[in-house]
Amino acid sequence: MTNELFNRNRYSAILQAAEDEVITESKVRDVPLPGNRTLALITLDNNQDYKRPNTLGPNTLAQLGELLVTLAQRAGAGEIHAVAVTGKRFNFAAGADLSLVGQIPDTVAARQMAELGHDTLGLFSKLGVPSFALVNGMALGGGLEVALHCDYRVLDSSCPAVAFPETYLGLVPGWGGATITPNLIGIENALRVIIENPLKMNRMLGAEQAYELGLFDRLINPVNFIEDSLKFITAVLDGEKVKRPNEPGKLERAVKWDAAIKIARKSLEQKIGEVPQAPYRALEILAAVKKGDREAGFELENQALGDLVASDQFMASMYGFNLVQKRAKRPVGAPDSALARPITKVGVIGAGLMASQFALLFARRLQVPVVMTDLDQERVDRGVASVQAEIDKLLDKNRISTDTHARLKGLVTGTTDRQQFADCDWVIEAVFEELSVKQQVFSEFEEIVPEDAIMATNTSSLSVAEIGEPLKHPERLIGFHFFNPVAVMPLVEVVKVDSTSDETLATAMAVAKQLKKNAVIVRDRPGFVVNRLLARMLGEVMHAVDTGTSAEVADTALEPMGLPMSPFTLLELIGLKVGAHVLRSHHEPYPDRFFDSASLHDLADRDAKLLKRDGKGSVTGYTRELQAVVGSEGNSPLTAEQLLERTQNALADEVKIMLDEQVVTAAEDLDLCLILGAGFPLINGGLTPYLDRIGASERVFGGTFHTPKILGAATREAAS
Incomplete structure (x- = not known):
């Protein structure tokens, strides 16, 4: 029977490769049930x-x-x-051991690892008796799959999180x-859980959401x-009988699924x-399984x-994931947290959009009390009203209590x-991005605030010093x-x-943590990290437009980089005036590397748009205003391939210079800034x-x- 249901020898290669695995043991005990029946209760526990x-990991799966x-024999x-099957205290299972x-x-x-997972977890439906998952805590990825293989x-x-982050x-x-x-829950719900949520910065389900979708048969109080x-x-x-109302019927499989x-x-x-x-491989599987095979x-x-x-x-993803999960939580260069001062009241200088976001976040x-001016x-009244309106929205969405x-x-x-x-x-301060204005504000407020009060600037391009x-x-x-929108973007560049004293820096890092932001310490150089690299990239794109490259080529040439949005979408998001200012503020100190764009300033002054959109907001083309500035500085158009390589080379050049200048301590911090x-x-x-x-x-x-180790299997094989 062992050979029929499970044979460890099939997986010897992957089991031997996972020699550093932290084993999660499957401990079993018999529990008596009414009617002279017995339940075998498995507890997953890594003894940590x-x-x-x-x-x-592989050895954990083989043991299970x-x-x-x-x-099954019993x-x-x-x-x-x-x-x-249940988990240890507060925890069911967080999925595959990605450290391996x-x-x-x-x-x-890699395929053998997949087969091992299927063969092991598939046994929950071949036991000859009903199987139950008692999910007592976080269930992610493979942990959720353990539960799904059970009958109930x-x-x-x-439970704080249920998700497929894959x-x-x-x-x-x-x-x-x-x-x-x-x-189990229908194609639309599955698309949400497997594709949409992970791509929204790895959004997870709460317990009630997971139950309402139909992933679970009962929601039970922890007491x-x-x-x-x-x-x-x-x-x-x-x-x-257990009812599952979201299970797809014949109509959904015949019509709704493909749509x-x-x-x-x-x-x-x-x-x-x-x-x-x-995401596309996941979509292919979801499309193919509508018959339930x-x-x-x-x-x-x-x-x-x-x-x-x-x-x-995937290798790159794991590198980035480890930055976010580990390096971001232990910022390089941070002083002893014991030096941080407590914050009992916050002052926000300014009452515009960014200032209002600051006030709400703090x-x-x-x-603590927050005062705006x-x-x-x-x-001032507009700014406070904006904050109050956002607080009302939080209540309406049940994200905060009435108290x-x-x-x-x-x-x-x-x-x-x-x-x-x-x-x-x-x-x-969150005032106009002009040096003299910020200097005046700081000079005046220093006479009012206590001598040990922290003076923080949110400048994006000016010298903090x-x-x-x-x-x-x-x-x-x-x-x-901060980065806009303040409530959403997880990064704070601490300059x-x-x-700057160690006490000030420690306080800033502590405040960032309290704000639930990831802080990276950067050196006071123009644009710091994110804006400097975006300025180099956008400068190349606008220079190509100004010298004759078509709007379509300029906007789509960087698609192979897999960026979250196209250059013109980004410019419209941040605002043309802000974009033009960022390009000029980098061109002035580094005219040989950063392109200014007179045409972008002109478009910004006329409050022009770059993209044409339909009634649903989808991009349908490029505006006449943008088309009109193509070739404004000459006629030397680039192909998409040429612009892509120029931009890649420009970014490599700028990264090397930034690391030489020690803007951050290592390439890992630069990558962390761009991800977050x-x-x-x-x-x-x-x-x-x-x-x-x-x-x-x-x-x-x-x-x-980097060394070849983190560059990916395909890259290593090509190099060898």
Whole structure:
């Protein structure tokens, strides 16, 4: 029977490769049930700190497979009447052990990993008795697939996250998830969970959302989770029928399924282009499994994982993922956190759009009074009203309670009386991006705030040191550069100047953490990291337009880079005036590398648009205003290939210069900034591994930013 159901020897190659695996043991105990019945309860436990999630590596899966074979034998002998699987305290399973990915040598081994997952988890439906998943905590990726293979599933209502993050990481749910999910909850819900949510910065489901979608049969209170789960198991064994209203019917399979796939494909093409492989491979599987054939779906998953795990895109994704999950949480260069000062009141200088976003964020996350000011009471009132309206929206969306709603409204005030800043210990300016204006503001407010209050500037392109020149206490100065929209973008560039004290820097890092932002410490150089590289890229694009390259070629030439949006979409998002200012502010200190664009300034002054859109907001072409400036500085058009290579080379050149200038401590911090602050895709690993892989680093300076280890299997094989 062992050979029929599970044979460890089939997977010897992948088991030997995973020698560093942290084993999650499958511990089993018998639990008596009413009616003289017995439940075999499996607990997944990696024997680590309960805060460290269970993961599923090859050896863990093999051990679980052998245990399930034993339980199938016991079921056949009438010793047990049901099998259930749960997790250790607060945790079910976080999916595959991704730390082992670098040890998978080739596509054959990668496919073997997929087959091992299918063969092991598939045993939950071959036990001869009902199987139950008692999901008592986070269930991600392979952890959720464990539950899906069981006949029935219950979920702890306090579970913080249920998700398939695979397409975010360059994979597909490859242990049954892509096949079982649409046949359980319908194609539209499956598209949301498997493709849409991961591509929205890895959005996850809460417990109630997961239950309402139909991924689970019951939502159970954590106080009596095991006891109530056992009651559910008993009821099922006694014959209770479980209804699953979202399971697809004949009409959905015949008509709705293909239509939903077609719409999803078009949406992917518009949002992410065609460079990322994983979302499209997932879409292919979802399209193919509408007849409910599990074996055929599992084979497609095997093929997809075999190809993707060994791909450059996945290796780059893991590099980027590790930056976000590890490096971002331990910022390089941060002083001892014990030096940080407590913040009890925040002052926001300005009451415009950015200032209003600051006020809401600081009030919500720090839970301290926030006072706003501006040139006149009308502007102040508008700013405060904007914040109050956003607080109302949070309540309407059930993201805050009524008590929190009232408290936040009471925390945010506005005034033209600057003396109200006299007890602020953190002051941040969000005024016009002009050096003299910011200097004047800081000079005036320094006379009002306490001597040890932090003076933070949100400048995106000016020198922080020059802004702080009028200060009598420059040690309190820090750059604190957010990205728009402030509530969404996770990055803050913390700009340290020579005068910044360790206490100020430690406080800034602590505040960023309290705001739930990832902070990267950068040197005070023009544009810091994100804006400097975007300016170099956009300068190349606008220069191409000005010298005769068509709008369509200029806007689409960079598509192979897999960027989150096209250059003209980005310019319209940030605003043409801001874009023109950014290009000029970089051209002035570096005229030999950064192109200014008189035509962009002209378009900005006329409040022109670059893109034509239909009634749904989809881009349909380019405006006459943009077409009119093509060739305004000459007629030397570039092909798409030429512009792409020029831009790649320019970025490699700028990265090398920035690292030589020590704008950040390492290429990893630069990549982290671009991933978190500009949405650079994980499938590139940010920017520097991409520049290495496509040869731009070699073309520009005859080297690479990284060792071959992180560049991907395909790249390593090509190099050898």
